[in-house]
Amino acid sequence: MTDAAFPAPSDLPVDGPELASLIAAKLCHDFISPSGAIMSGLDLLNDPTAQDMRDDALSLITDSAKKMVALVQFCRVAFGAATTAERFTAGELTALVDGVTAGGRATLAWDLGSGDFGKPQSRALVNLAYLIVAALPMGGAATVSVRHEGAQLVIEGLAEGARARLKPEAVTGLSGQRLTEGLAGQWIQPYWLWLTADQHGGTLSVEAVEGRVSMTVRMPS
Structure with a gap:
């Protein structure tokens, strides 16, 4: 994949109802693990x-509940607008x-400065950061930085590690294209970014080369 901005298609490949159903399916998939663990702890x-x-059992319930809360808080900003806040600080987003x-x-290192960010910029930042970390399934170093x-606003993410990579579904989503084969759950968040x-x-x-993945979002600040 070359380091070039992808042109926007004249017609989006996914309409609103389909997009909503795919995001809902991803959220259900992400939530089922901690919620199932909580139920297992209660059964014990x-x-x-x-x-x-x-x-x-108490440790399992506590850890899983914390994970569930973290997921909900993340998803409110990453996928929705269910918050009254119009701007978010760097500390809140990290x-x-x-x-x-x-x-x-x-590992994930941040260089966001001390400013704050509007909803669209915050949504782009947290999704990019999540995907940059996800590009290191076997470990490595990820960094996310912003500059004006x-x-x-320029948001840059870099993942470096021996097995740094993007799944084919993620490549398709990051290019703004409809998924024709593969797992929709691996495609929807890259497409959403x-x-x-x-x-x-x-x-x-x-840009994705062996041992290195980078993503850059440029958008009005």
């Missing part, structure tokens, strides 16, 4: 033959992403 607590595992990526094999160039940039007067450029 209620099992009279497993009272010796009470501490383990906390959202760190909450859903903590415990993974990759005139009236534009592209759509966020495109619909707010911006561009998304991507």
Whole structure:
């Protein structure tokens, strides 16, 4: 994939109802793991033959509930507008992403400065950061930074690691194209990042070579 901005198609490849259903399916997929773990912990607590595992059950419930809350808080900004806040600080956005990526094999470093960001810019930033970390399934170093160039905000993500890569579905989504084969769940968030940039007067450029993945969003600040 070359480092060039993808042109916006004249007609979006996915209409509103289909887009909503795909996002809803992804959210259900993401939420099922922690919610299922909470139920497993409750079953252990209620099992009279497993009272010796009470501490383990409470730990499972606590950790899973924290993960669920982190996912909900992240998704409110990444996919929706269910918040009264019009702008978000750098600290708020880094906390959202760190909450859903903590415990993974990759490290994530931030260079956002001390400014704040509007809803579209925040949505682009947290989705880009999440996808940059996801490009390091076997570990590595991810960085996300922002800078201003005139009236534009430039959001850059870099993933470096021995197995840094983008799945084919992600490549399709990041180019703003309809998925024709593969898993829709792997496609929808990359496509959503592209759509966020495109619909707010911006561009998304991507470069993927062995051991290195970079993404850059440019949009009005």
